[in-house]
Amino acid sequence: MSEYRDMIINKLESVQEPGRNPIRMPIRREKELKIITLGTGAPVPDVARAGPSNAILYKRTCILVDCGRWASMRIIEAGINFNQIEGLIFTHLHQDHINAWPTIWMDSIFTRRTKSWKIWGPVGTKEVINAIKIFNQNDIEDRMTAGINIEGLETEVHEIEKGFSWEIGGIKITCALTSHIPTMPCFSFRFDTPEKSILLSGDTTKNENLIQLAKLKPVDVLVHEVILDDVIRFAISNQFLLGNDSTADFIINSHTTIPQLIDILNEIKPKKLVLTHIVPTISSPEYIERTVKNYFNGEVVCANDLDVF
């Protein structure tokens, strides 16, 4: 029995690589402000791209922005300790941006998170968080009966409005209301430290509020969504995607096309453009990068899951 026990202990001690032993995960530290694109996908499942999700890191502080499909696994793959996540922000409440929350929340137990979840999002966020409590109620009661600590399940929800600004771990966060009709409200966020600024568009078509948010201070990294309108129309008319011509109009009008993106770049002039939430996800990154580079002097990258900028 003691031989078996020693073998198990040795095994647990030796499993240090990210993703195998989240309880013993070291704290990931970044000297300067970084964004990890945890998931670069969109609503249609694509095994190459997890749902939309990002981690903002500065020193030992991590903030999650959106948590789409598979985000909990991507957090662990990125070597982020659940206890270093100081906040979760929802850009909006479309399911592709929030549907990993039930898993992330319950994984707080299994990763031994010991602090409450501070969550910021648009009006309706409290209702979503409460609904997931009901969804998991039976399981939580069983864990409590088994004597498992559930302090990592506490939540504190803040519903934000346009222009809202706050600070977490030395990162100043400012939001702007954007345009992702009919889903409202929907926000873009900028993250500032004294040395670096990152702006994340969220889901939006071209919107003046985002441009004004960008002009508060030069942007080092603009992380923006993009839609390929001609690919969407082709995919829908050939039944690779559901819907009809008006579906195509509806989708295209609530996202940012490449010509709109180029207008935005001309106004914001970021040092680097990172494209994520590319709709549809099967679009060619090389084609998008080449097209945008014809009109923009800065660096252009179509992000993959777990890239760091």
Ligand SMILES: [Zn+2]
């Ligand atoms: Zn989306």
Ligand SMILES: [Zn+2]
């Ligand atoms: Zn959306």
